[in-house]
Amino acid sequence: MQHKADIRHARAASPExxxxxxxxxxxxxxxxxxALSDVHFDLFPGEVHAVCGENGAGKSTLMKIISGVYxxxxxxxxxxxxxxxxxxxLESEAAGIAIIHQELNLVPHLSVAENIYxxxxxxxxxxxxxxxxxxxxxxxxxxxxxxxxPETHVRNLSVAQSQMVExxxxxxxxxxxxxxxxxxxxxTEQETNLLFQVIRDLKASGVGIIYISHRLDEMExxxxxxxxxxxxxxxxxxNFHDTTVNEIVAKMVGRSLEEKFPERLSEPSEEIIFSxxxxxxxxxxxxxxxxxxRGEILGFSGLMGAGRTEVARAIFGxxxxxxxxxxxxxxxxxxxxxRDAIAAGIAYLSEDRKAQGLAIKMPVDANVTLANMDExxxxxxxxxxxxxxxxxxxxxxxxxxxxxxxxxxxxxxxGGNQQKIIIGKWLFRKPKVMFFDEPTRGIDVGxxxxxxxxxxxxxxxxxxxxxxxxxxxEILGMTDRVAVFHGGxxxxxLETRNTxxxxxxxxASGYGPKAH
Amino acid sequence: MADIxxxxxxxxxxxxKDIIQKFAALGSLFVLVAVFSxxxxxxxxxxxxxxxxxxxxxxxxxxxxxxxxxxxxGIDLSVGSVLALSGVVAALAVRDWGVPVPFAMLxxxxxxxxxxxxxxxxxxxxxxxxxxxxxxxxxxxxxVALQITGARAxxxxxxxxxxxxxxxxxxxxxIGDDGFPNVSFPGIPYPVxxxxxxxxxxxxxxxxxxxxxxxxxxxxxxxxxxLSGVNVSRVVSFTYVLSGTLAGLTxxxxxxxxxxxxxxxxxxxxxxxxxxxxxxxxxxxxxxGTISGTAIGAFVIGILRNGLNxxxxxxxxxxxxxxxxxxxxxxxxxxRNRR
Numbered sequence: 001m002q003h004k005a006d007i008r009h010a011r012a013a014s015p016e017x018x019x020x021x022x023x024x025x026x027x028x029x030x031x032x033x034x035a036l037s038d039v040h041f042d043l044f045p046g047e048v049h050a051v052c053g054e055n056g057a058g059k060s061t062l063m064k065i066i067s068g069v070y071x072x073x074x075x076x077x078x079x080x081x082x083x084x085x086x087x088x089x090l091e092s093e094a095a096g097i098a099i100i101h102q103e104l105n106l107v108p109h110l111s112v113a114e115n116i117y118x119x120x121x122x123x124x125x126x127x128x129x130x131x132x133x134x135x136x137x138x139x140x141x142x143x144x145x146x147x148x149x150p151e152t153h154v155r156n157l158s159v160a161q162s163q164m165v166e167x168x169x170x171x172x173x174x175x176x177x178x179x180x181x182x183x184x185x186x187x188t189e190q191e192t193n194l195l196f197q198v199i200r201d202l203k204a205s206g207v208g209i210i211y212i213s214h215r216l217d218e219m220e221x222x223x224x225x226x227x228x229x230x231x232x233x234x235x236x237x238x239n240f241h242d243t244t245v246n247e248i249v250a251k252m253v254g255r256s257l258e259e260k261f262p263e264r265l266s267e268p269s270e271e272i273i274f275s276x277x278x279x280x281x282x283x284x285x286x287x288x289x290x291x292x293x294r295g296e297i298l299g300f301s302g303l304m305g306a307g308r309t310e311v312a313r314a315i316f317g318x319x320x321x322x323x324x325x326x327x328x329x330x331x332x333x334x335x336x337x338x339r340d341a342i343a344a345g346i347a348y349l350s351e352d353r354k355a356q357g358l359a360i361k362m363p364v365d366a367n368v369t370l371a372n373m374d375e376x377x378x379x380x381x382x383x384x385x386x387x388x389x390x391x392x393x394x395x396x397x398x399x400x401x402x403x404x405x406x407x408x409x410x411x412x413x414x415g416g417n418q419q420k421i422i423i424g425k426w427l428f429r430k431p432k433v434m435f436f437d438e439p440t441r442g443i444d445v446g447x448x449x450x451x452x453x454x455x456x457x458x459x460x461x462x463x464x465x466x467x468x469x470x471x472x473x474e475i476l477g478m479t480d481r482v483a484v485f486h487g488g489x490x491x492x493x494l495e496t497r498n499t500x501x502x503x504x505x506x507x508a509s510g511y512g513p514k515a516h
Numbered sequence: 517m518a519d520i521x522x523x524x525x526x527x528x529x530x531x532x533k534d535i536i537q538k539f540a541a542l543g544s545l546f547v548l549v550a551v552f553s554x555x556x557x558x559x560x561x562x563x564x565x566x567x568x569x570x571x572x573x574x575x576x577x578x579x580x581x582x583x584x585x586x587x588x589x590g591i592d593l594s595v596g597s598v599l600a601l602s603g604v605v606a607a608l609a610v611r612d613w614g615v616p617v618p619f620a621m622l623x624x625x626x627x628x629x630x631x632x633x634x635x636x637x638x639x640x641x642x643x644x645x646x647x648x649x650x651x652x653x654x655x656x657x658x659x660v661a662l663q664i665t666g667a668r669a670x671x672x673x674x675x676x677x678x679x680x681x682x683x684x685x686x687x688x689x690x691i692g693d694d695g696f697p698n699v700s701f702p703g704i705p706y707p708v709x710x711x712x713x714x715x716x717x718x719x720x721x722x723x724x725x726x727x728x729x730x731x732x733x734x735x736x737x738x739x740x741x742x743l744s745g746v747n748v749s750r751v752v753s754f755t756y757v758l759s760g761t762l763a764g765l766t767x768x769x770x771x772x773x774x775x776x777x778x779x780x781x782x783x784x785x786x787x788x789x790x791x792x793x794x795x796x797x798x799x800x801x802x803x804x805g806t807i808s809g810t811a812i813g814a815f816v817i818g819i820l821r822n823g824l825n826x827x828x829x830x831x832x833x834x835x836x837x838x839x840x841x842x843x844x845x846x847x848x849x850x851x852r853n854r855r
Contacts, residue, residue, distance in 0.1 A: 318743055342745040356743055359736035361803040370733055371744040373726040381726045425744065 018081065020045045020208045021066070021097075021177055026075035028061055035061045039075070039234040041227055043177060043208040048199060048222050050211045050240070053229035053252055054471065059212050062229070063179050066210070067099045068092040080176075098170035099179040104162045108155035113137035115154055116169045140168040144198050160191035167198060171207075178202065179210045184218060185304045189509075196222050214470065216245045217505060230254045249501075253473060261477035262453045266460035268296035268480050274433045274464045276315060279324030284310045285488035288324070292433065292464040297455060299475040299496065300468040302485030302508045308468045309351055311485075312435040316348040317341040328432060342371060345432035349422055349439055351468070357422040358410050365392035365406040368424045375428070395424035400450065416447025423454060433464035440474065452478055472501045486510040540848050541796060541812045544841075548816065552823030559826055566684075566702050570773075572818035573707040574599075574782075577766045578789035579796075579810045580718050581759030586793055587722075587735045588752050589802025590646035592759045594635060594653035596785035599767030600778070601661040602628040606768050607670040607777030610677060617676045621772075625764035631657055632760020636753030650756075654786070661779040670777035680706055681773030707769045714762070719807035731755060735802030791838070792817055795845045816841065 021043040028036040036058045043049050053059050064070045066077070068086025077084050079095060086092035089099070106115045113133050114121070122132040137150035146164045154162060163183060170178055180199075184192045199209060199222050211223060219226070219240060226243065228235040228251040235251045253260065275291035285307035292298050300308040314321045317335040326333045328344060335341045341348070350356035359367055369376050369388055376388040392406040399420040403413055410418055419439060426434055436455060440448040455478065459465045469475050475482050479496045484507035492507040506513070553560040578595045585592045606624025609615040615623065631653055638649035687703025722728035730751045733741040742748045766785075771777040794800065795816055796809025817838060824834045 316743070338743050339745045339747060348743065350743060355737070356739045359733045359740050359803070361736040362732060366729060366733070370729070370741070370746070373729060377726045382720075382724050383726060383729065385724075 022078040024076045026072045029073045036232045045206045047224045048209045050223040050226040057229040058232040096176040098175035100166045102182040106154045113150035140172045159186045181212045266295045269294045275327045296480045297465045299479035299482035306485035307488040308485045347426035347431035347434040349436045351437040360411045363407045368392045416443040435466045437468040556826040569708040573711040575788045576814035577762045579792035581762040582789040583793040583805045583810045584755040587805045589735045593650040595763035596782040597654045597657035598631045598763040599782040601657040602764035603767035603771035604661045604777045621768045624768045628764020629761040632757040636756035640749035665779045678775040
């Protein structure tokens with residue numbers, strides 16, 4: 001294994017260059033989960049090395065090991081020719097490894113300069129040397145060719161500008177390795193181009209960049225090599241120009257789509273059970289309309305921030321709507337809060353399980369019954385515990401939720417089981433329409449399959465199912481039709497069986513139908 | 517399969533930690549009783565037991581309200597002032613408007629409810645942080661209480677005003693040979709009965725009712741609760757109304773005991789209430805807390821005060837000791853939650 005990996009590396013890089021960072025045989029075990037097993041990775045100065053893999057493939061675990069958040073269970077990390085172990089992100093940062101997270105880590109109420117030199121402010125005695133702070137920050141920004149006033153407060157910056165500030169901060173730390181996690185996910189095309197220009201300049205100055213992204217199409221412009229991980233395992237490292245996007249995707253997925261998704265039992269009929277028209281929330285999305293047929297799974301696709309989640313949340317009453325009509329089974333609904341939506345029979349499985357889906361300190365049973373307490377209580381509002389516990393046990397069994405007991409606090413369960421609990425909560429409500437927002441994010445393969453099966457069964461029972469997903473294979477594997485969002489609008493509704501990733505991406509980036 | 521056994525072992529130690537925590541509070545209560553019984557012969561007597569119970573009632577009643585508020589992730593700093601206002605209003609109703617005592621006390625209690633309702637509005641509708649909203653109410657209620665009484669005690673309330681605070685059930689009095697009455701059993705004071713009934717009722721509410729479930733859910737994750745159809749504003753408001761109502765009741769009890777309404781009564785009581793909840797394991801982050809824990813917390817504070825008094829420990833030293841107890845128990849709680 002070791003030997004084979006070395007051969008691959010030799011092919012990918014010229015032998016006289018010495019690796020800046022080299023990881024060998026990295027294994028990371030969490031209780032009950034093998035997050036990474038025997039992973040290899042190396043990075044040369046002046047190189048952009050992409051790490052690809054599906055959600056849960058182990059990309060972020062690997063990055064956390066490089067940056068010292070986690071310690072590997074076994075394996076070696078060689079940084080600048082020396083065997084290294086970073087006990088914390090502070091240590092790796094001091095050694096010159098900087099990470100720019102998808103969620104930016106800046107203090108909004110401080111200025112750009114103060115953010116760049118946070119906790120390392122130049123001092124004059126006890127006081128901050130403001131003049132030097134400003135001048136140093138200006139120099140940092142100039143080096144990147146960015147035109148931002150160092151005195152501006154970060155809260156007034158766009159996402160792209162904030163990202164530039166993060167990069168400037170990393171450079172001010174003399175970073176030699178820069179990890180970028182989904183840097184373009186919330187950037188416009190123009191901003192992306194600017195970012196790529198900065199990345200090229202960094203390459204030229206010898207910085208090694210680890211680039212994590214789902215947007216394979218963009219990588220061509222900047223990426224030198226690509227390493228693919230799947231289910232915590234190292235698959236391959238290739239020169240980007242010797243491979244194709246399709247090959248990379250094939251390595252990421254590893255098996256054919258048929259194996260990953262259950263056979264669809266439900267079949268769409270002509271009967272429309274739910275429709276929305278002219279949905280508008282100013283500044284977020286406008287004039288969104290779609291309809292959902294009995295037995296159908298409808299996909300919502302599009303890039304982050306395109307309006308998929310926002311539309312679902314507004315339909316569910318979690319955010320206000322400025323205009324639009326919502327009709328279910330021929331009846332027009334007025335929804336001003338999640339309570340209204342739930343009463344009408346709409347369920348929404350939120351994309352952020354921990355923040356919006358679960359009462360994390362409460363046990364399994366309390367979470368399963370939370371949305372439907374009336375069913376398990378008497379007229380005086382007192383809980384009927386016999387009924388309550390039966391319901392909880394029933395759903396634990398039905399959904400194969402792995403828990404020692406229904407009294408187990410949900411925070412101690414795995415992501416897949418937590419997600420099943422939320423699904424159980426909504427199934428107990430007997431919804432008529434259910435929105436699944438990124439239902440399989442960060443969930444292991446087995447649980448994913450189970451969740452897909454549940455969606456299919458729901459559709460077969462005549463419940464409207466909407467699947468919101470950033471993962472195109474999931475959209476292609478599970479839906480009958482897909483509504484593609486771009487810039488707060490639906491740019492196209494495609495028949496899933498007649499479309500492909502490329503066409504969906506075209507619509508998602510606002511280009512519209514392919515010119516023939 | 518492996519992950520189940522793993523979770524199993526986590527749960528076991530979790531449960532053990534829970535038990536340790538429960539026993540830490542309850543055990544320290546027993547230790548306190550044992551120590552004070554040894555150091556003072558008058559401590560472990562029926563009479564002193566009733567005295568302690570009576571002293572604990574105000575802390576416990578306020579602590580029960582505080583617990584519910586804190587479980588939702590809030591805080592109520594206004595209860596000390598609200599109890600003064602409520603007691604004063606009840607007393608003025610008797611003295612100046614000639615309202616019969618039971619109705620006057622009801623007016624007093626409802627004054628507390630009103631203050632709690634306003635707190636709830638400030639928190640849920642005006643989105644003020646609970647700390648600020650109830651800090652404002654703390655100043656306002658105290659100010660109103662001082663204003664309407666001219667900062668003077670309201671006295672001359674008649675004997676019936678004192679029944680709630682001084683009366684007791686099953687009091688056994690025999691007339692001795694010398695013709696003087698001889699109290700063979702002091703009886704269970706009405707305030708103690710009130711405390712027990714309310715503690716059981718609120719505990720039932722928290723553990724067995726839908727409302728209670730919603731209170732925990734809001735404190736555990738208010739976003740998730742809202743997206744599950746819980747009327748978060750109403751649940752949160754309810755806890756403030758409950759806290760205010762119990763403050764009103766406490767005010768009436770305290771003023772009744774003195775048969776005089778003091779607009780300066782109850783200063784800093786909110787801190788005792790919060791301390792009893794926290795000693796009892798209620799988490800200030802929300803989502804965690806029990807009435808039984810709070811009752812233990814209230815007794816820890818009450819017994820410490822009483823026992824230290826009996827041993828002639830100065831009030832200043834008492835404060836130091838109670839402060840240390842709060843720090844110690846919460847530190848144990850932190851240890852328990854760190855994993």
